[in-house]
Amino acid sequence: MFAAAACGSSDGDSGTENAAGALAPLDSATKVTIKFLSYNYGTPGLGGTGTQALIDAFEKAHPNITIEPQGVATKDVLTRLRTDTAAGSPPDVAQIGWSKMAEAVQALPIVPVQEIPPTAEWDEHVAGMSKSILSAVSVDNQVKAMPYTMSIPVLYYNADLFRAAGLDPAKPPTTLEEVKKAGLAIKGTGSEGVYYGVVDSAKSDFLTQSVVNGNGGSLVDANGEVTLDKPAAVGALTGIQDLVKSGAMPAVNTETALAAFTTGKLGMLVTSTAVLASAMKAADGKFELRTAGFPTFGSKPARPTYSGAGLAVLAKDDAHKRAAWEFIKFVTSDAGFEIITSKIGYLPLRESVATKLEDSAIVKLLAPSLEQLDTVAPYTAFRGTKANQAVVALQDEAVEPIVLRGADPGPTLTSVAEKIRKLSA
Structure with missing residues (x-):
């Protein structure tokens, strides 16, 4: 049921070259705290607990990076980001709904996520992700915000x-x-x-x-x-x-x-x-x-x-940009999508996760959406x-x-x- 998603258009393929400023991994001795603005964080129910589970798992795997989560209502994300940016203190990573992403990319100092890691590292990370979704969210052959909590009605x-x-x-x-x-x-x-x-x-x-x-x-x-x-x-x-x-x-x-x-x-x-x-x-x-x-x-x-959100980077310095990428890379890895799917209900955008969880009750109920990934229409702004x-x-x-x-x-x-x-x- 995931096959259609795995063989879609390659317009958003990872072959686009990274900027010359691509960043190497952080030294393990470097301690960084990054702010994460999320409309799922702190909400009642499984969206909130699932987001906390992602943060806990990431911090356990990356003891040198601390996540400082900030909750915000979905409808207030852009207003909050504009205010924080004007005050000189934007979050390092923000969960932005796709209906707000086009304006966010134009109005805010978003660092295209594909530009942060070296090309080889980016290619390795996105190799197992749905190419049709990566293509759908790409702008000028570049992924500016990473597909994160994604769904189809x-x-x-x-x-x-x-x-x-x-x-x-x-x-x-x-x-x-x-x-x-x-x-x-x-x-x-x-x-x-x-x-x-x-x-x-x-x-x-x-x-x-x-x-x-x-x-x-x-x-x-x-x-x-x-x-x-x-x-x-x-x-x-x-x-x-x-x-x-x-x-x-x-x-x-x-x-x-x-x-x-x-x-x-x-x-x-x-x-x-x-x-x-x-x-x-x-x-x-x-x-x-x-x-x-x-x-x-x-x-x-x-x-x-599709609905849901992407993760956009607004970090200012290299250490925070690289830490932001490490967080994004983790939550959109196999381990991250297992949590996102099993605890919240968003689509597993990796074939390996869909296969691993295919006998679970939640993925069986997600099957109709996964089967319609081949006809998913890009979000138009x-x-x-x-x-x-x-x-x-x-x-x-x-x-x-x-x-x-x-x-x-x-x-x-x-x-x-x-x-x-x-x-x-």
């Missing part, structure tokens, strides 16, 4: 509620229309049917992109032009709105829907694998949790994009230094009112598209 479903509604849990819905029918059947039993987590409190548009991509549209074209008001995008969000209008999907926020699903009151949830470990824990002994691939629009192919502001406008002024409040999709997307074009100018 998946359809979670409660097999017990399927049976109660007369549905076959061995045949989960594969299209939006089938999702609607199944959702209405479950709704008829007194539970809620389905929820697409496109309205995200983190202000991420990865699921919005995945839905629009699946209907043959895009938010931004290959030339960087805004296309979210084109017919395919309008039709995609109209389809999700129809779920709410039909009664198959409740008009609530993502947090409410997640709580309903984990307590066995919602039949299906389409969202990131980031909540998988928590969902497994909640379902244990209460209901049978299963997963399926990202639903399609009829016969059109699914084209989900709006142009300019206000790219994140544009994403927030999309989510707050278009997606939420269309999906949850019944706003007319066409005029709403036209208005927001014009606003984003001005922000991107």
Whole structure:
């Protein structure tokens, strides 16, 4: 199931030469403390404990490097980084969501991670990583931020509620229309049917992109032009709105829907694998949790994009840059991805880890996402230094009112598209 990811495009291949300033390993006697800004760190649940487990394992393997973790809300990452950078004290490593990465690379003094180690060391480290993901996150054939906590949206479903509604849990819905029918059947039993987590409190548009991509549209074209008001995008969000209008999907926020699903009151949830470990824990002994691939629009192919975050380096001096690389190299190694996958639920971006854990319950539930890695669409960003502001406008002024409040999709997307074009100018 990992084969497709391992043989993708080589646009982001490690063959790009490092800068002349590539750094040799630290002397073991050199003591360094690096600041790590993370939106997973300190959060309740398995994301927080998984991040702490990564830090503990790294410090045990590298006694000369101390990690000083700093927690921050996902939506506040860029604001915090801008403030800390202006004050002259940016973190050495920052976990930045992909919806915010384009603006971060333009607005902050990020050191491209591929430039830090010598070429041979970089090549050796990324040799076992998913080439399709490395290609998808590369800019001008260079990896500026290392893929870290990555996921593809998946359809979670409660097999017990399927049976109660007369549905076959061995045949989960594969299209939006089938999702609607199944959702209405479950709704008829007194539970809620389905929820697409496109309205995200983190202000991420990865699921919005995945839905629009699946209907043959895009938010931004290959030339960087805004296309979210084109017919395919309008039709995609109209389809999700129809779920709410039909009664198959409740008009609530993502947090409410997640709580309903984990307590066995919602039949299906389409969202990131980031909540998988928590969902497994909640379902244990209460209901049978299963997963399926990202639903399609009829016969059109699914084209989900990735969510999660990359690790960016903002360290100033050579010792901190090299220490930052050692930390990044560890957490994206086999040992790191075993923790990330088993304790949090993000994808194992190394074939060796996927193989080692293939019989584990969590990797079996990740299988649909791993199988869709061959069709993963690169995350597309709006142009300019206000790219994140544009994403927030999309989510707050278009997606939420269309999906949850019944706003007319066409005029709403036209208005927001014009606003984003001005922000991107």
